[in-house]
Amino acid sequence: xxxLIHAKDIDYLALGxxxxxxxxxxxxxIGALMAKQAIEQYGPVELISIDELADDDLVIPSAxxxxxxxxxxxMPGGDEPVKAFKxxxxxxxxxxxxxxxxxxxxxxxxxxxxxxxxxxIPIVDADGMGRAFPEIPMTxxxxxxxxxxxxxxxxxxxxxxxxxxxxxxxxxxxSRNATIVMGGSSMLALYGANAQDMQxxxxxxxxxxxxxxxxxxxxxxxxxxxxxxLLKFMDGVELFRGKLTDVxxxxxxxxxxxxxxxxxxxxxxxxxxxxxxxxxxxIAMRDGEPIATVPDLITVLxxxxxxPITTEELRYGQRVIVxxxxxxxxxxxxxxxxxxxxxxxxxxxxxxxxxPLVTNV
Amino acid sequence: xxxLIHAKDIDYLALGxxxxxxxxxxxxxIGALMAKQAIEQYGPVELISIDELADDDLVIPSAxxxxxxxxxxxMPGGDEPVKAFKxxxxxxxxxxxxxxxxxxxxxxxxxxxxxxxxxxIPIVDADGMGRAFPEIPMTxxxxxxxxxxxxxxxxxxxxxxxxxxxxxxxxxxxSRNATIVMGGSSMLALYGANAQDMQxxxxxxxxxxxxxxxxxxxxxxxxxxxxxxLLKFMDGVELFRGKLTDVxxxxxxxxxxxxxxxxxxxxxxxxxxxxxxxxxxxIAMRDGEPIATVPDLITVLxxxxxxPITTEELRYGQRVIVxxxxxxxxxxxxxxxxxxxxxxxxxxxxxxxxxPLVTNV
Numbered sequence: 199x200x201x202l203i204h205a206k207d208i209d210y211l212a213l214g215x216x217x218x219x220x221x222x223x224x225x226x227x228i229g230a231l232m233a234k235q236a237i238e239q240y241g242p243v244e245l246i247s248i249d250e251l252a253d254d255d256l257v258i259p260s261a262x263x264x265x266x267x268x269x270x271x272x273m274p275g276g277d278e279p280v281k282a283f284k285x286x287x288x289x290x291x292x293x294x295x296x297x298x299x300x301x302x303x304x305x306x307x308x309x310x311x312x313x314x315x316x317x318x319i320p321i322v323d324a325d326g327m328g329r330a331f332p333e334i335p336m337t338x339x340x341x342x343x344x345x346x347x348x349x350x351x352x353x354x355x356x357x358x359x360x361x362x363x364x365x366x367x368x369x370x371x372x373s374r375n376a377t378i379v380m381g382g383s384s385m386l387a388l389y390g391a392n393a394q395d396m397q398x399x400x401x402x403x404x405x406x407x408x409x410x411x412x413x414x415x416x417x418x419x420x421x422x423x424x425x426x427x428l429l430k431f432m433d434g435v436e437l438f439r440g441k442l443t444d445v446x447x448x449x450x451x452x453x454x455x456x457x458x459x460x461x462x463x464x465x466x467x468x469x470x471x472x473x474x475x476x477x478x479x480x481i482a483m484r485d486g487e488p489i490a491t492v493p494d495l496i497t498v499l500x501x502x503x504x505x506p507i508t509t510e511e512l513r514y515g516q517r518v519i520v521x522x523x524x525x526x527x528x529x530x531x532x533x534x535x536x537x538x539x540x541x542x543x544x545x546x547x548x549x550x551x552x553x554p555l556v557t558n559v
Numbered sequence: 560x561x562x563l564i565h566a567k568d569i570d571y572l573a574l575g576x577x578x579x580x581x582x583x584x585x586x587x588x589i590g591a592l593m594a595k596q597a598i599e600q601y602g603p604v605e606l607i608s609i610d611e612l613a614d615d616d617l618v619i620p621s622a623x624x625x626x627x628x629x630x631x632x633x634m635p636g637g638d639e640p641v642k643a644f645k646x647x648x649x650x651x652x653x654x655x656x657x658x659x660x661x662x663x664x665x666x667x668x669x670x671x672x673x674x675x676x677x678x679x680i681p682i683v684d685a686d687g688m689g690r691a692f693p694e695i696p697m698t699x700x701x702x703x704x705x706x707x708x709x710x711x712x713x714x715x716x717x718x719x720x721x722x723x724x725x726x727x728x729x730x731x732x733x734s735r736n737a738t739i740v741m742g743g744s745s746m747l748a749l750y751g752a753n754a755q756d757m758q759x760x761x762x763x764x765x766x767x768x769x770x771x772x773x774x775x776x777x778x779x780x781x782x783x784x785x786x787x788x789l790l791k792f793m794d795g796v797e798l799f800r801g802k803l804t805d806v807x808x809x810x811x812x813x814x815x816x817x818x819x820x821x822x823x824x825x826x827x828x829x830x831x832x833x834x835x836x837x838x839x840x841x842i843a844m845r846d847g848e849p850i851a852t853v854p855d856l857i858t859v860l861x862x863x864x865x866x867p868i869t870t871e872e873l874r875y876g877q878r879v880i881v882x883x884x885x886x887x888x889x890x891x892x893x894x895x896x897x898x899x900x901x902x903x904x905x906x907x908x909x910x911x912x913x914x915p916l917v918t919n920v
Contacts, residue, residue, distance in 0.1 A: 285723075289650070357729050359737075360721035362646075368718050371740050376720075379736045 200250065202242040203321070205234040208308060210412025213505065215307035217411050217428070218404070220495045221509040222478030223303010223330030224262055230304070232279075233311035243311050244320035245405060246296065253394035255295035257322060258286060260310040263334075263351070263373060264383030278385040279312045282352035286387035289348055289360060298322040298396070300337060300389065302404050303330035304508065309385075321405070326389065328401035328526035329495050332453055332477040334373055335366030336538050338528045339389050342399025349373060349388035353380035374451070382449075401526045421504045425519065428504070433553060434523035437482055437489050438471040439464050439501060442516040447509075453477055458498075458512055460520065471520055473498070475509045480543050482520055490522035491545075493529035493538045494552045497521050524553040561611065563603040564682070566595040569669060571773030574866065576668035578772050578789070579765070581856045582870040583839030584664010584691030585623055591665070593640075594672035604672050605681035606766060607657065614755035616656035618683060619647060621671040624695075624712070624734060625744025639746040640673045643713035647748035650709055650721060659683040659757070661698060661750065663765050664691035665869065670746075682766070687750065689762035689887030690856050693814055693838040695734060696727030697899050699889045700750050703760025710734060710749035714741035735812070743810075762887045782865045786880065789865070794914060795884035798843055798850050799832040800825050800862060803877040808870075814838055819859075819873055821881065832881055834859070836870045841904050843881055851883035852906075854890035854899045855913045858882050885914040 203211075212230035215223065237243060251257065260279050287293055294317075297310045302325045314321040326337035334346050346369045351359040359376045363369045377384040414427045429435065440462040447456035455476045462469040471489075474481040479496040482489050490496050498507045501517035529538055530551060540547040564572075573591035576584065598604060612618065621640050648654055655678075658671045663686045675682040687698035695707050707730045712720040720737045724730045738745040775788045790796065801823040808817035816837045823830035832850075835842040840857040843850050851857050859868045862878035890899055891912060901908040 355729070356725040357733065358723045359733060360723075362719045362721075364717040368716070372718065372720060372737060375736050375740045376733060379732050 201245045203237070203245050203311065204242045205237045207409060208233045208237065208311065210409045210416060211405060212304050212308050212412070213415055214408035214411030214413075215302045216304040216506040216508060217415070217497050218328070218408055218495065219301070219303030219307075219330040219506075219508070220478045220497050221475055221507070222332065223301055223307070224305020225508065225510065226304025226308070228305060229308030233308040233315070236312040236315035240315040240318065243314040245323050246320040248298075248322045248324060248393055248397050248400065248402070251295055251322075251393035253392065255393045256290070256292050256390060257296050257298055257393055257396050258283060258294040258387050258390040259298045259300045259326065260313045261300040261306045261386045261388065262309050262383060263377045263386050278352050278354050279309050280316050282350045282358070282385040283313045283317070283387040285352065285358055285360070286348065286350040286390060289350070290390060294319060294390070295393070296320045296322050298400065299325040299404065301325055301327040301330040302408060306330065307405065307408055322400070323405045324400035324402045325404040326400060328404060329493070330478050331493075331538060334370045334388070337389065338401060338526070339391070339396065339399045340366050341528065341531070341534055342395075344389055344391045344395060344399055346388045348390070349386060351376050351380070352385045355380075378451075401528070415504055421502060424504045425499070429521065432523040434495075434521050435552065436519060437496075437522050438462065438466055438469070438484060438520040439518065440466050440469075440471060442512060442514060442518055445512050445514065454509060456509065460518060463517070473520065474545070476543060477509065479509065481540060481545055481547070482522065488547050488550065490552060491540045491547055491549050492543065493525040493535070493549065495523040495525060497523070522552050524551065527555055530555050562606045564598070564606050564672065565603045566598045568770060569594045569598065569672065571770045571777060572766060573665050573669050573773070574776055575769035575772030575774075576663045577665040577867040577869060578776070578858050579689070579769055579856065580662070580664030580668075580691040580867075580869070581839045581858050582836055582868070583693065584662055584668070585666020586869065586871065587665025587669070589666060590669030594669040594676070597673040597676035601676040601679065604675040606684050607681040609659075609683045609685060609754055609758050609761065609763070612656055612683075612754035614753065616754045617651070617653050617751060618657050618659055618754055618757050619644060619655040619748050619751040620659050620661045620687065621674045622661040622667045622747045622749065623670050623744060624738045624747050639713050639715050640670050641677050643711045643719070643746040643748040644674045644678070646713065646719055646721070647709065647711040647751060650711070651751060655680060655751070656754070657681045657683050659761065660686040660765065662686055662688040662691040663769060667691065668766065668769055683761070684766045685761035685763045686765040687761060689765060689889075690854070691839050692854075692899060695731045695749070698750065699762060699887070700752070700757065700760045701727050702889065702892070702895055703756075705750055705752045705756060705760055707749045709751070710747060712737050712741070713746045716741075739812075762889070776865055782863060785865045786860070790882065793884040795856075795882050796913065797880060798857075798883050799823065799827055799830070799845060799881040800879065801827050801830075801832060803873060803875060803879055806873045806875065815870060817870065821879060824878070834881065835906070837904060838870065840870065842901060842906055842908070843883065849908050849911065851913060852901045852908055852910050853904065854886040854896070854910065856884040856886060858884070883913050885912065888916055891916050
């Protein structure tokens with residue numbers, strides 16, 4: 199499987215990845231703009247399966263870190279993703295054969311295309327989460343024993359921080375803090391590993407899935423048909439529809455956190471849906487009862503367009519549909535839920551899967 | 560000039576460097592202990608003039624960063640200084656011919672001996688300040704155009720952060736923050752440069768001076784004679800003597816800050832001396848009037864022993880003598896005073912030199 203990704207594909211990708219990004223994963227417009235500019239300048243990017251790489255080919259993921267709130271005001275210059283990437287290559291004394299996305303989200307699904315286009319390397323059709331999560335160790339790579347460090351953190355001013363840490367918690371703490379000092383957002387190169395070590399620890403096909411979602415949502419059918427297609431394709435469910443009556447948000451410790459209140463309309467009149475987010479939507483409650491929880495995907499769609507709304511874009515008065523989609527099977531593992539389940543984020547709830555797994559993982 | 564430094568010399572060095580450290584520069588007992596252990600294990604350390612190195616010999620300073628308050632409780636394991644040093648060597652792809660002190664202070668004058676002893680390299684008889692200052696760019700090296708980065712920051716757990724920055728303010732912000740995240744103190748290797756570039760930007764003879772001061776203060780003469788010898792040797796003055804009646808301290812942004820009140824005795828009865836410190840003593844006021852200001856050296860001595868008291872050790876009830884000594888001439892430059900003068904630290908005062916310079920610098 200080899201496919202060339204052109205600038206026009208990026209809009210589908212960013213749209214679909216924002217659905218997978220569960221409200222987080224960065225601003226899709228900035229990411230798409232940067233990726234399209236890079237592709238127009240350097241040519242289309244090859245999308246490959248990781249199986250097409252040699253076992254000892256080096257793959258380095260590329261990503262952005264920071265609160266989307268800040269990212270909107272501090273659009274990175276075109277060079278930072280490449281700079282962080284090349285600095286890490288220099289430190290490792292090796293050249294990457296490909297790049298890959300750490301998470302599926304509007305920004306972090308598109309940023310690696312900037313690197314791939316400029317350096318003329320392919321991008322692997324996969325990601326490390328199958329969704330977006332707020333912290334660096336929340337990847338299948340981490341649970342597969344691949345270290346996020348040596349990790350390069352770069353800002354738009356020319357500062358770089360190279361981390362080497364003893365565990366994921368220190369990686370998260372040191373990189374998050376450096377990012378805050380750098381002004382709230384930074385570019386990363388991290389989790390570099392050989393293809394054979396990375397292969398079993400990725401969520402495969404994520405970029406194809408995102409582009410397919412983008413196409414489903416962008417076609418000319420009416421909204422209800424597009425929603426139906428999306429839910430069918432993703433095995434998802436509609437949780438709630440209504441009017442957004444309150445958003446309480448605060449940027450804390452480098453994260454955009456908040457609570458959203460949605461008053462029901464249509465079949466939900468008289469009910470209230472409350473969403474909790476930390477960059478990404480984490481918990482959906484209906485009249486005080488949890489109806490979907492992290493790590494399952496919770497995404498807010500605009501009622502008219504059925505396009506996803508990031509947590510950053512949520513505003514009073516929006517008419518929305520809240521949907522949920524099952525997460526990648528890896529997240530059902532008890533050791534993974536310790537780091538990405540509701541309790542990790544401070545909620546006194548267990549993960550109640552939307553779709554129980556039928557096979558052991 | 561080549562001299563072997565044995566474990567017994569380290570006590571003189573730590574004692575004298577604490578006088579030069581103006582109340583800061585770290586805990587002399589921890590530093591001396593580490594240096595003596597390293598010398599006993601690996602043998603004496605050669606003290607050399609930088610002129611004995613080849614022009615293109617690499618010199619890497621070694622230091623500790625953090626609030627002394629924290630340092631006292633978190634004594635570094637013996638390996639961290641060497642680890643930070645060797646990691647920086649590895650990154651540079653070069654081996655250092657010698658190390659040197661960034662500042663004169665109880666800890667940072669002795670830590671480089673751990674590195675020198677274990678690696679079997681000499682230590683240059685010099686430092687970057689001629690005293691202690693609280694921030695990374697406050698060195699003659701910085702004003703000589705030598706970059707503090709690439710800079711290695713290491714903790715006792717095994718985490719390392721390699722910084723590369725666009726200027727000194729970013730170096731300070733990023734390393735200070737990493738140090739805070741690491742628990743309040745860290746080991747550094749920084750300001751690496753060739754001997755010929757470093758030579759014009761060091762304060763020469765600092766370690767010999769510190770050892771001489773240590774010997775003057777440790778001999779058997781009575782206290783007043785030893786004080787007289789110290790002031791004569793350092794061209795210093797006694798500012799005040801009295802009883803310490805209050806210390807207000809707080810650890811803020813990784814610095815130990817505070818205000819000390821001393822009520823006059825002897826010839827000072829009825830007067831009050833107030834000291835302001837940020838790791839180091841910065842300002843001495845007598846009855847509301849400044850009598851000595853940073854960058855001149857302000858040191859508090861115990862009235863009985865005439866030994867220096869660090870800002871960390873200041874306690875209610877101590878009988879003390881406050882002395883001032885002239886700083887290295889480099890600090891009189893206007894561009895240097897912008898970074899190390901009273902106004903930088905937030906005081907509405909100009910630097911009033913204890914000894915005006917008789918020649919241009």
